[in-house]
Amino acid sequence: xxxxxxxxCGVFGIFGHRExxxxxxxxxxxxxxxxxxxxxxxxxxxxxxxxxxxxGYVNDIFDHDAISSLPGxxxxxxxxxxxxxxxxxxxxxxxxxxxxxxxxxxxxxxxIVNASEIKDRLVSQGSIFQTNSDTEVVVHxxxxxxxxxxxxALVESVAQLTGAFSFAVMTKDHLIAARDPHGFRPLxxxxxxxxxxxxSETCALDLINATYVRDVEPGEVLVIGAGGVRSHRAFPNAKxxxxxxxxxxxxxxxxxxxxxxxxxxxxNLGRLLATQTGVSADVVVPIPDSGVCxxxxxxxxxxxxxxxxxxxxxxxxxxxxxxxxSIRHFGVKVKLNPVKxxxxxxxxxxxxDSLVRGTTSRKIVKMxxxxxxxxxxxxxxxxxxxxxxxxxxxxxxxxxxxxxxxSLEEIRKYVGADSIGYLSLDGLLDAVxxxxxxxxxxxxxxxxxxxxxxxxxxxxxLTLKLDGTPLPLPEEEPEGVV
Ligand code: SF4
Numbered sequence: 001x002x003x004x005x006x007x008x009c010g011v012f013g014i015f016g017h018r019e020x021x022x023x024x025x026x027x028x029x030x031x032x033x034x035x036x037x038x039x040x041x042x043x044x045x046x047x048x049x050x051x052x053x054x055x056g057y058v059n060d061i062f063d064h065d066a067i068s069s070l071p072g073x074x075x076x077x078x079x080x081x082x083x084x085x086x087x088x089x090x091x092x093x094x095x096x097x098x099x100x101x102x103x104x105x106x107x108x109x110x111x112i113v114n115a116s117e118i119k120d121r122l123v124s125q126g127s128i129f130q131t132n133s134d135t136e137v138v139v140h141x142x143x144x145x146x147x148x149x150x151x152x153a154l155v156e157s158v159a160q161l162t163g164a165f166s167f168a169v170m171t172k173d174h175l176i177a178a179r180d181p182h183g184f185r186p187l188x189x190x191x192x193x194x195x196x197x198x199x200s201e202t203c204a205l206d207l208i209n210a211t212y213v214r215d216v217e218p219g220e221v222l223v224i225g226a227g228g229v230r231s232h233r234a235f236p237n238a239k240x241x242x243x244x245x246x247x248x249x250x251x252x253x254x255x256x257x258x259x260x261x262x263x264x265x266x267x268n269l270g271r272l273l274a275t276q277t278g279v280s281a282d283v284v285v286p287i288p289d290s291g292v293c294x295x296x297x298x299x300x301x302x303x304x305x306x307x308x309x310x311x312x313x314x315x316x317x318x319x320x321x322x323x324x325x326s327i328r329h330f331g332v333k334v335k336l337n338p339v340k341x342x343x344x345x346x347x348x349x350x351x352x353d354s355l356v357r358g359t360t361s362r363k364i365v366k367m368x369x370x371x372x373x374x375x376x377x378x379x380x381x382x383x384x385x386x387x388x389x390x391x392x393x394x395x396x397x398x399x400x401x402x403x404x405x406x407s408l409e410e411i412r413k414y415v416g417a418d419s420i421g422y423l424s425l426d427g428l429l430d431a432v433x434x435x436x437x438x439x440x441x442x443x444x445x446x447x448x449x450x451x452x453x454x455x456x457x458x459x460x461x462l463t464l465k466l467d468g469t470p471l472p473l474p475e476e477e478p479e480g481v482v
Contacts, residue, residue: 003360004290005245005385005443008185008392009093009109010034010200013076013168015175015224017195021070023208024077027197028058030204033252034109035081038092042105044172045072049103053092074175076168078107081394091133094170099143101150103172108135109185109200110164110392113452118160138167150174151223151232158221159234163450164243164391166216168198174225181238182449183218184391184440186246186257196224201255215259241440241449245393247432248382249353253293260433263293268431269381269423270297270351277421278302279349279377283342285309287352287364294381295351304349309342309371310364332363344372355380355411355422356395358402362415369416378417383425384408387446395443 010031014020021043028039039061040053050070054061058079078093094105112118115134118141123129127140141157150171158167164184169176177198179187190197192210199205202212216222219235242258243250253263273294284306286295299306316335348368355361355378365376384403388395398404402411412420425444429436442448 003357004354005249005356005389005393005395008034008081008111008250008394009107010079010204011076011107011109011166011168011187011198012078012200012204013107013170013175013177013198014192015074015170015196017192018073020073020075020195021067023192023195023197024075025058025062025067026208027199027204028077028079030207030252031079031200032058034200034250035079037081038089039077039079040092040094040107041067041070041075041077042094042096042170043070043072043075044103044170046074046173049096049105049170049172051094051096051105053089053094055089055092074170074173076105076107076170076175078168091131093133093135094168095131095133095135095139097139097143101142101145101153101171104139104142104150105170106135106138107168108138109166109187110180111390112137112161112165113163113390113450114161115163137161151176151221151230154178154223155221155232155234166200174223176221176223177216178221178234179216179218181219181235182241182440183215183258183438184241184243186242186251186255187216188256189213189216189222196229198222201251201257203252203255206254212256239449240435240438241391242438243391243393244428244432244439244441245354245382245389245443248428249290250393258432258438259435265431265433266293266353266381267297267300269353269428270294270299271301272297272427272431273351273379273381273421273423274298274301276424276427277379279419279421281347281349281375281377283307283309283346284349284351285342285368287350287361288312288336290354291350291352291381294353298349298351298379298381302349307339307342309339309348309368310336311339312336332360332367336364336367338367338371340371343368346373347375347377348373349377349379350417351379351381353381354385355402355415356385357400358411358415365416375418376416377419377421378412378415380420380422382423382428383441383444384411384422385443387443389443390448390452391440391442391450393443 012027042051094107096105112134145153147153166185166187167178190205190210221232247265284299286292
């Protein structure tokens with residue numbers, strides 16, 4: 001099991017290109033890191049929206065025939081990791097419906113925190129839900145809307161939502177992009193010749209040679225059609241709460257999110273980490289790939305050489321045959337291998353971007369010691385993660401977050417390092433630049449910027465995640481991949 005927060009979803013949309021589905025496929029390829037459970041594309045030729053959705057990776061699902069079955073000049077796509085709702089095909093997106101406003105398809109990144117409340121209301125009024133995805137509530141609100149046209153119906157529907165959402169939506173002749181008023185999740189707008197593109201991260205624009213225009217504004221509903229682009233405001237201005245974890249871990253370093261280069265922010269996190277938690281050492285080693293940018297910054301600031309002392313096998317499939325228990329730590333070894341010539345006899349600073357349960361870090365520290373390291377100092381380029389996320393990120397329940405119930409010294413002992421150091425919250429916010437008050441930091445502070453609509457205990461997802469009893473730390477934890 002991965003000891004990381006799990007990415008959320010990636011969305012992509014394009015209007016005005018005769019190869020819309022093909023470009024959406026490429027866009028999803030660039031966004032694959034944001035979700036690997038299922039993917040889908042819907043496309044319209046102006047008369048009919050067609051869709052292909054499957055479980056699996058983008059390149060497993062879409063071959064020439066699948067793309068050819070999606071003709072047209074408008075398309076949206078989605079790559080999913082389930083944050084609300086089970087992982088199964090019926091929850092894969094885009095969701096496609098036909099209603100009084102015509103056909104509509106929707107792809108969502110985020111988590112609608114009042115989805116259960118809206119769903120209960122709609123069910124009591126006769127609605128029948130087909131999935132347990134929070135996104136389906138938007139579809140029902142849209143279908144029931146009495147508004148005069150699809151754009152007004154969508155604005156009216158979106159305006160009833162609370163939480164985190166970046167949407168790519170299409171009708172048979174329009175592309176719509178919408179973002180929650182807090183701007184939790186990124187959503188960029190770009191141009192490719194005369195075509196318009198929206199996507200979760202700018203790395204998808206780069207892949208198709210599109211140009212970044214601007215971000216879809218928090219609270220904005222952008223309707224793109226043959227008549228041009230129209231911007232609607234669905235919400236009054238609200239306090240911004242961009243997810244700081246996009247910079248820490250989720251987004252690709254070659255993307256710009258929330259107006260900042262992810263690579264620059266992440267490297268800065270490493271520089272500040274070195275300033276705050278410096279230690280005498282011979283070599284800085286990133287835990288690949290997540291720790292690389294921060295390790296570069298750390299090494300630069302600490303003036304200690306950085307070397308790749310752990311090599312990642314990028315070709316490990318999603319499934320591999322587990323060996324007998326007698327081969328210890330196989331799960332880590334299949335993905336990471338230490339370079340003895342770099343580690344033996346050295347005082348090593350191991351840098352990673354985050355520490356969630358601590359189980360994988362413990363195995364890696366052990367592996368680095370076994371390779372001959374004299375000292376191992378673990379450095380984490382964000383603050384201790386103490387509370388779960390409810391805004392579109394799959395996090396373990398609070399009791400599984402090691403920092404929620406253990407002191408720094410207890411964590412150090414558990415992972416087996418000679419020392420441990422985290423970046424402070426101030427350091428994290430310094431690294432994201434002057435607009436520090438525009439970020440959500442709830443997983444480090446337990447201060448949630450968007451209130452939950454019900455008593456927390458009554459909201460199943462919250463009840464599951466907020467259970468307060470700390471789990472005992474496993475001495476010899478079950479095997480799992482990094
Ligand atoms: S709680 Fe953490 S992961 Fe969730 S939106 Fe806020 S910063 Fe991002």
